Amino acid sequence: MSDVLVTMEGVEKTFPGVHALSQCRFELRKGEVHALVGENGAGKSTLMKVLAGVYLKDSGRILYKGKEADIHNPRAAQHLGISMIHQELNLMPHLTIAQNIFIGREPRQAVKFMLDDKAINDNTQQLLDMLHLKLDPRTKVADLTVAKQQMVEIAKALSFNAEVLIMDEPTAALTEAEIDELFRTIRRLREQGVGTVYITHRLEELFLISDRVTVMRDGQYVGTVNTADTNRDEIIRMMVGRTIYEAAPDIPENGKQDIVLEVKNLNRGRVLQNINFHLKRGEILGFAGLMGAGRTEVARAIFGADPIDTGEIYVQGKKAHIKSPNDAVEHGIGYLSEDRKRYGLTLGMDVETNVVLAAFRKFLGILGVVNYSRTRLTAEEFVKTLSIKTPSLKQKVKNLSGGNQQKLVIAKWLIADTDILIFDEPTRGIDVGAKSEIYKLLNDLAHQGKAIIMISSELPEILRMSHRIIVMCEGRITGELSSAEATQEKIMKYATERGGIVQTNGAPASAAV
Amino acid sequence: MDISIGTPKALPRGLLRSDATQRLLAFAALIVLIIVFSLASPNFLQFNNIIGILLATAVNGVLALGVTFVIITGGIDLSIGTVMTFSAVMTGVFITFWQLPIPIGLIGGIATGAFAGFINGTIIAKMKIPPFIATLGMMYVAKGLSLVISNLKPIYFNDTPGFREIVMGSALGSVFPEVEVLQIPNAVFFLFGAALIASFILGRTILGRYTFALGSNEEATRLSGVNVDRWKIAVYTLGGVFAGLGGVMMASRLNSAQPALGQGYELDAIAAVVIGGTSLSGGEGTIMGTIIGAFVMSVLVNGLRILSVPQEWQTVVTGAIVILAVYLDILRRRKS
């Protein structure tokens, strides 16, 4: 018997208007971490969803341990020992962590239909301890931040003791410490012979964790290489079919520019305490910090998405009363949320509507009649500029890949043409090619005189893009650095005055999963 | 894969295209019903009965138009039936009690509906009460107020000559008095006129766009800087306008405002909307679908009556057809 766990051959999958997978293949061995990379919309998630029983393939074969497997639903996949962490969070917010982890296979009491909640909680506690997560199994998932929810998803996937573990961009919402912990866990699993599929856009992670890399492009298999025998540039070339020139954007000096946004003594419960900062014309102001530091809260408070307790906001020197996002837009502030599906897009509507949604008032004739020829032209123009992959302007946004959805959100705010733009994790889940396009875009916007706040959990990105960096911790601003003085170490020092979700004394876990 | 815009101009606009399929299929169901009933009874396809069907559709159709907007936002309006009645009663108050001229009475009636819708919208948007509950409350309030204001008695328009002719007269027919097939009551034109306006609002105006956006993802719409509260109130107010129009049509047709009527109409209207392919979870729907849905309902009821099917069986069949019609629509969508 060979050590091949999964073989997928000739897999085809079409969605209405999209040929998502064509003649795709993939192979996973025992005890390897197999990275799957490709541009947004390349079909990575779709291929793995076929393996996990979420989508039915149109044709092709899946061999599991050498035998043809019929994976027609998620349960069938679970029975085979295939477990998947989805790109989108798939949790029940009203249930507790423990209830989420054991959904579908709850321990029962002597009477079969009765639940044994103590066992659920105890087992979960063990699991969380093993991952060094300081979480109470009885906490409702709705009360957790995205990052913590992601960790719960990971804990859940691990709890299956699966032989095949698929992780679709698990680190997109995580910070360094958590990623370290995750990698430790993955390595431990590798030793136990688990085969892990690891989808990511953070190419540097490939070299930290993966054994082999498979590259996909436009729904097709491009190739598989041993990580040890390749390098970043080669992978990028395989992904995009060309070389990407990753020049550091120039950061123009802008010390003399006027202040367009000033925030004074912003307070909101324990989440935001005494936030004071200003933003200048043409400036990119980076917001760094660990997850839960309160950066999103700052953005939402400025944008009027959440009510504030106290504090003042000045736009162009004048005091602004921002009670709702509508007020914010009227004051020329735009906000791109970190969770595009929930807060950024009307997924059931088409591309055209989504890109003009924040700027409809610009396309109105008498009686509130929408000038569709103008919305179409504008949408077309921006879809082209940002090279958003979509079969047509009338494609429903939910059928676009994650990265293209993100570009759409950006297009939306570019059309709204606000002077102040707050980008919350603008490159989360975006491929390298698109990322460099977005960096360039941010730069151009700053050059055009827009004032930009960029919230990011990726330190290299923050360091590369920002004129100035504000570091937050626990709802307070703990430091400010100019681009010249900023380094990863300094930022981390400000950002980690106390431990994160992962215990810092994390002893290497030896217990078996 | 087709990068960027592909051939947008070659394709008919996506939204329109899917609408077209939808219309075709719901329409097919309607045609099947009509064929079955025509074969089963020679009385079904006579001119008078067709007019009867059109008339029976008029009020429910107009109500359904308003609910279409509400349902596309992902909401529901249980109050339209009794708000319709309330509007009819207020029309009676204006015209019969206060002796105001007919046009003012009609506008007053419609404004009453709009006002009730505005209250619905305000409760929903500002107090964050789920639409089901807010409009359930309004259903009771409007019902009670209709009875209180009318003093539990129908208000008659017998002393207002011409009131009945507003919907029951035939403006077209009076131009061609000798052509029988043109003796179509105005109610029918009210229905199709209202449908055209609704279609225009939904398809061409900002209100229509936001109606869809609210239903698709309200939070994302809010975070796009749209004043969702205001637009939500506008949608429910619009629903109220159609309920008010239904009310004055009802009053004109019966030449009286019947205060006890109305409850239950909301279910027929909602059924029409959903049969017409509008999704209760919001974000999609068409006016054409709603009109066809309304006709499916009234052709069904009329046909069963023409066939003298016992009433209790009519109820059973109606229930089954509602489910079936929606199922067909779902099958169609799954295919596409």
Place this chain on the structure above:
Amino acid sequence: MDISIGTPKALPRGLLRSDATQRLLAFAALIVLIIVFSLASPNFLQFNNIIGILLATAVNGVLALGVTFVIITGGIDLSIGTVMTFSAVMTGVFITFWQLPIPIGLIGGIATGAFAGFINGTIIAKMKIPPFIATLGMMYVAKGLSLVISNLKPIYFNDTPGFREIVMGSALGSVFPEVEVLQIPNAVFFLFGAALIASFILGRTILGRYTFALGSNEEATRLSGVNVDRWKIAVYTLGGVFAGLGGVMMASRLNSAQPALGQGYELDAIAAVVIGGTSLSGGEGTIMGTIIGAFVMSVLVNGLRILSVPQEWQTVVTGAIVILAVYLDILRRRKS
């Protein structure tokens, strides 16, 4: 950074805690109503009237229990009112027409409800028809069938001695015949017994867990390998069981099965559930809340009647109170 949950073990369990607050607040509203009515009328707090309120709550409360499950899954059941009637009619068929023994008749009645619920669930889960439509269809079908089967006539249980005593007798009272305050009709114990069972199912069993999971995120539940179709069917079937129980209780109280009754009961039951703090968007809810909600409704109606408030005003007040009660609940949640 103190990201994790502070002192988890010091806090009471999250779910329980929020339940407790919810109960307390809905309960407070109930108490306020009771105090107001007691002050307004000396007749309100007499023993017989309290029993009257309890009895008036019994059927609606039992129906509301079933709907609670359905609503927690994010669904709705508009058919419970007429399914209740259908169950009552079938109980009549079993006991009066077929002369089956009472226990079998009762079980048959409840099974009828369960069957209707099962059909609802199947249509919803397998045919993917929205609950609103599926149960709207079932509402009509059950209503029609009740009339058909009973041949439009009430079915009497006069020849079945002891049938009326099932809910109207007082098992407790007969043990202590001389103590007046213990002469509590069995219906009350049925209600509380059913509530206990419902509470147990919701809180302790696998069905309860999946009820919450379905309402919280159905897709995630499905991706976790749960057979969501099967559990959804189970939830609607359970709703049907409670409707069936309501039906036999109704039949016993009226000593007859009245085939024309039932429509409209679903709205009262849904209102009770929502007043009790269960969210129509699913994922949360409690049995205790529903019971309190049912009492709020019946205390309100009873109090207004005791005060001889004219009916049309009762309707207005009921509407306003429904909105207000839900608003209070929303305010509470926003605070917490």
Place this chain on the structure above:
Amino acid sequence: YAQEATPEATEEAMEEAAPYCTPEIQAEMAAMDIYIPVISKGFQHQFWQAVKAGAEKAAEDCGVTVTFEGPETEAMVDKQMEMLQTALDKQPDALVFAALDSKAAIPLLERAQEEGIPVIAFDSGVDSDIPLATAATNNIAAAAAAADKMAELIGGAGEVAVIAHDQTSRTGIDRVAGFTERIAEAYPDITVVDVQYGGGDHLKSTDLAKAIILAHPNLKGFFGANEGSIIGVLNAVTELGMEGDLVVIGYDSGRQQMDAIIAGIEAGAITQDPIGIGYKSVEAAVKALRGEELDPEIDTGFHWYDATNIDSEDIAPLLYE
């Protein structure tokens, strides 16, 4: 005041009970394939089912076809108009109709007249001379008779209450008005302390009646203005253990009410002759079709019945279980 509540008109109506439709007429009609739709005010209630039974009996006797339909509630004026319109579209030979709102129906009745379709009204009249005859109970007089009985049985003084089915339907309004107005004008020592409406729903009427009884401890009598309402009153009395403490007077019949009357829990009730209404209306339609002159008023009468005469020949045929 009148001890015998039955007005003369009723006696008259009872006399001409000889069936009109002989086998010859039956054959004649059958040959013509006559169709007569009956549009009623309702169909789910026992009363209307009894009317239907009468109409179907007449149809059988006279060799014609009838269909019977009515809206679900008496509020549904427009639904009834649609039924009427559909009925006319079926090109009937005659029409039998009970208007929920007589004014609203006039245009359609005019259409019937134009098309030469004879119209017979029943239950309550139509404000028009189109119907050739009207077979109806005078609900006001009937309820007034109930008031007289009530006064007699409670000794001419005290508090009484009323539960009716509907505050807007003609029958609901007439019966409540007939009762309360009679009390007001003839019995100054009697007060009607409460009038409430239970929609004809037995369960709601029960809870309602209970609340009224408890709110008015001195209540001496209770009038239930239709079957559902009186069953509610009876249930309330039974559940409160007050059998015999209250004078309960009902309307119409039905098994439970009849049992209660025999058991002495209910003093008695007013019954109409629903079967007769149905029968006579269809019969009148046949007469009209045969070109006969019709008596425009067919009073089908009402009767007081109690434990003493419930089994009598006069009453028993009027009651339905």
